Amino acid sequence: MNKKLANHTNLLQAVLGDYWLLNQQDTASFLSLVNTVLHEDDQVIEKFSNELSMQSPYALYGNDDTHFPLSDAPIDSIALFQITGMLTKYDSWYRYGTETMGNWIKQADQLDNIKAIVLKVDSSGGQVKGIQEFSRIIAACSKPVVAFVDGEACSAAYFAITGANHIKLSGDIAMVGSIGTQLTAIDSRAALEKYGYKLISVYASKSVDKNKDQEELLKGNPEPIISNYLNPINDVFTDTVIQLRDEVNTKKEDVTTGKVYMGQKAIDVGLADSMGTLQEAIQLARQLADELAISQQQQHSIHFNQNNSMSFLKKILGNAEAKAKKEGKELSDEELEQEVNQQLDTLQQENDTLKNQLKQSNESIAANQKRLEELTQKQNSLEQTNKELLEENKKLGKQTIADPVQTSKDKDDFQEEQKQVPMLDIEQKVIDRGIKVDNQSFQRTRGIIL
Numbered sequence: 343m344n345k346k347l348a349n350h351t352n353l354l355q356a357v358l359g360d361y362w363l364l365n366q367q368d369t370a371s372f373l374s375l376v377n378t379v380l381h382e383d384d385q386v387i388e389k390f391s392n393e394l395s396m397q398s399p400y401a402l403y404g405n406d407d408t409h410f411p412l413s414d415a416p417i418d419s420i421a422l423f424q425i426t427g428m429l430t431k432y433d434s435w436y437r438y439g440t441e442t443m444g445n446w447i448k449q450a451d452q453l454d455n456i457k458a459i460v461l462k463v464d465s466s467g468g469q470v471k472g473i474q475e476f477s478r479i480i481a482a483c484s485k486p487v488v489a490f491v492d493g494e495a496c497s498a499a500y501f502a503i504t505g506a507n508h509i510k511l512s513g514d515i516a517m518v519g520s521i522g523t524q525l526t527a528i529d530s531r532a533a534l535e536k537y538g539y540k541l542i543s544v545y546a547s548k549s550v551d552k553n554k555d556q557e558e559l560l561k562g563n564p565e566p567i568i569s570n571y572l573n574p575i576n577d578v579f580t581d582t583v584i585q586l587r588d589e590v591n592t593k594k595e596d597v598t599t600g601k602v603y604m605g606q607k608a609i610d611v612g613l614a615d616s617m618g619t620l621q622e623a624i625q626l627a628r629q630l631a632d633e634l635a636i637s638q639q640q641q642h643s644i645h646f647n648q649n650n651s652m653s654f655l656k657k658i659l660g661n662a663e664a665k666a667k668k669e670g671k672e673l674s675d676e677e678l679e680q681e682v683n684q685q686l687d688t689l690q691q692e693n694d695t696l697k698n699q700l701k702q703s704n705e706s707i708a709a710n711q712k713r714l715e716e717l718t719q720k721q722n723s724l725e726q727t728n729k730e731l732l733e734e735n736k737k738l739g740k741q742t743i744a745d746p747v748q749t750s751k752d753k754d755d756f757q758e759e760q761k762q763v764p765m766l767d768i769e770q771k772v773i774d775r776g777i778k779v780d781n782q783s784f785q786r787t788r789g790i791i792l
Contacts, residue, residue, distance in 0.1 A: 468498040
């Protein structure tokens, strides 16, 4: 084997020597890929090798399309993994293997900055080896996992994602299922004999069962390989789907017969949960993570309260036993129960008293709050009135004020006019009778009459 071919032994060994879970229609296309390796088509191999780097996982934050490395992403980022093409356990120039992807997913699940995981899937299946371990890793994630099927997730690919929290299809023609196991074998003996080759198999004396099932298959008897290989593999596959997908009801429709389902039908039979876009799948992952955080907080609170309750009962029992011991008594179970109930009754009464006090306090607070609101409204009203008065006063202050000098002059003119007023009849009569009256009296009299 030349050096170039040796670099692809992982893929060749998997294809030529292992069992596969694939859609039948994809088998031929996969064999053409093997043909590319065997014929050393460097251009095709280089093309796939360049695309390999694009399959590395990355993280998304918010609505930003920037791709962050998982460990360097901001807090509350979503990790996105691509599960595409034919799945193999080990890496090759064609795809990262499920072993590598599984390690990446475990890493993302442990990173504090990763909030949830989204799997973007487009695969018709792959190698049996390693697929159960990969499926277990996804199902065991402590963070929400949303699988977005952008094309198909069939056979081994569906086996892998069946433990996701939610499976969202990209549309009506997205496919899932093909839950079943099939073996395709090639009897090449006639072709080899045509070219002069004859296979001779020799076994050790005790190796009576070595490759027996394969030999029986070549003889036209498939039952041993069905019973010993295909059925056990198929049972693991179908049992995993039924166990992890609560929505599947095999009594309503048995989805474990190898049938492929599309769009709404896949949702109806329980193999998928919804249809939508990748962005909606990412948003759903965030939502599930938020709901999980709230649920965990509630569970922590319940656990905390339960622990407190147990500690409280232990304290009551301890106090009752200590009191009895101090009095030189030993309480029976009934007496101990009675003592505990008495203490609980006392505590209940105290609790009821505190509740009433709290209720009264709340009512007082509510009344004070209402009074405060009324005073605040009154204050606002007074402030408004004061503002209006200030505005009015400001307007009045702009009017002309009388000149004090002019006012004094007006007073003098008035007094002078009084002097020129003709004497009244009473004044003349007083003068005619010879009554002496000083000028001040006249002025006072005049002021009264006027």
